[in-house]
Amino acid sequence: MTDDTAPHPRRLRVLAAMSGGVDSAVAAARAAEAGHDVTGVHLALSANPQSFRTGARGCCTLEDSRDARRAADVIGIPFYVWDLAERFRADVVEDFVAEYEAGRTPNPCLRCNEKIKFAALLDKALALGFDAVCTGHYATVVRRADGSRELHRASDLAKDQSYVLGVLDERQLAHAMFPLGDSRATKEEVRAEAQRRGLAVARKPDSHDICFIADGDTQGFLAGRLGRAEGDIVDEDGRKLGTHEGAYGFTVGQRKGLRLGRPAPDGKPRYVLDISPVDNRVTVGPADALDVSALTAVRPRWCGTPPAGAGSYTAQLRAHGAETPVTAELVDGELRVDFHRPVRGVAPGQAVVLYDGSRVVGSATIATTRRAERVES
Template sequence: MSGGVDSAVAAARIAEAGHDVTGVHLALSANPQSYRTGARGCCTIEDSRDARRAADVIGIPFYVWDMAERFHRDVVEDFVSEYAAGRTPNPCLRCNEKIKFEAVLTRALALGFDAVATGHHARLVDGVLSRSPDAAKDQSYVLGVLTREQLGHAIFPLGDSTKAQVREEAARRGLTVADKPDSHDICFIADGDTRRFLADRLGAAPGPIVDVSGEVVGTHEGAYGFTVGQRKGLRVDRPAPDGRPRYVLSIEPVSNTVTVGPRSALEVTTIVAARPVWNGPVAEPREPLACTVQLRAHGEVYGCRAQLSGDEVHITLDAPATGVAAGQAAVLYLDDTVIGSATIVTAA
């Protein structure tokens, strides 16, 4: 229970359904006030109190579990080292994979619980994950990395509801978090300034910005400050010859080089992804499988063919995509149903 409206209503629903429910709030920072100065749905003392109050209203026991060390190691440090390696991580996805459905689930099972329920907006029926009816709030993408085993011990009680319905229900149940603002951004970066957060940890590492021909067109303070597809904040000295805006095309950590170029050069149609997880109702595709793929949170959905080859998934898009960054997850769907996922390694 994060202290937000979703997990509060989720807890209320399963308690009402007759499960023996215990509320757990995760303390993710050794110094909770350091992460956020106001209550925005995650990680502060106010959030912990909001969660406790919701549990009291629902009438279930409530405990704070200290996951600060695990969170720091598996999410925060991973976040920093992924950027350092020129990739673009998704920490929410990592938190689901390593904290909520690994550290918390393992502990819960050992303590005699059967499942972990969360307030995620995604459907889970008979272990099969699919999209929320609320397209804008759908979180199936950040859950797409969970294994069958993990999904087998998960419950998403909000699966059939829209956010508006959840808020309305929270108000009806007398939960004071009913109109609490949604959390967004990254919970452990208090001011939302990711570049500075990384700079504080990785230090300044000036290097060249080059165009596709290899000509130096500017300098940067650290390649980790860039994401493939980024347009703003490039600080390129000279305009492109054709006068068109330039985008980050690639980040090369070893030579500390950021390559920029026109939007057309961002377009990719083939993607190679590693660490595949097959968690859906179909077998892993040894032959090309026609399906759809989502390449970032709340991103567009592309028709594609996906095929497992060794430890890699080869994805061929029906139409070009832009801003495909290494480190993000490619989550594969059949209609609205998740069938698997893998981490993007390269795109061309």
């Protein structure tokens, strides 16, 4: 196998997605330095970019657009702004709202990679004659001897972003370039590289917030879209403990913001165990009630050939979560996952990403979970 981020035997036409941050700028610079014919593009994802928070990660502010243009000028590559605001609204923002309304917890960054950066953007790039799309993600594409591609974790596991790329199929991987993925440099060293290259974004702060929520208030954003609707907060026996202003404002495993006013009888914290959008009810209970032994996931996407039969893998359930050993099997188009030991706080709507060593096998959206048996104290 060969590392697909290494210099290619031929000069490629590369479209570098430049968010206005340091990672995408350095990635574009490395691709140009490797001898490729690079063009920078900034994705305008808001119909009103001034309404989005300054410094938001990725493509949402006028400041970001200007920073990306300045970086392209320093690198010496052509630069364009492409308007994908309508596609972003439909495929990411509206999906985000609909998922919360249905009592699920979506990952908008994962959806953006699937629908925008490696669907809408890649399709347009290929139609214009580009060979690859380059981004600043920390992940690695490996080209096998037979020409097929695999997605692997970044060399530096502390910066690895393969979880949010687990939705990419083999065709998309064949046209993906991640120049930072094989780098063991720390973030400060990447910033130092940007400084050496004369890129003004070298000291621009990172943001991990949702880019389309202006003030970072997710619950307020959803309330503005869905309206406030008072409902009950109940315990596992159905006893009313308090009220809320919309079940969509909660996620499984949440502890803060319940505003119940009095502790549980045992004095321990309560957590959100279940969200029922049908009757606008939120069920809370003790931490051990969050333990899950298995899940079913839908809409699987495979980074290569789908697995055949049951197999042993590791699974990651959050963008910055730890791996856990599992047995997984594809049954009638659904992914069935059994955890070797219970995991806590798994929310429908999240993605489960399977790994075979460092290789990303694929991703699916969690639909249902099975609670682990609780040991009576």
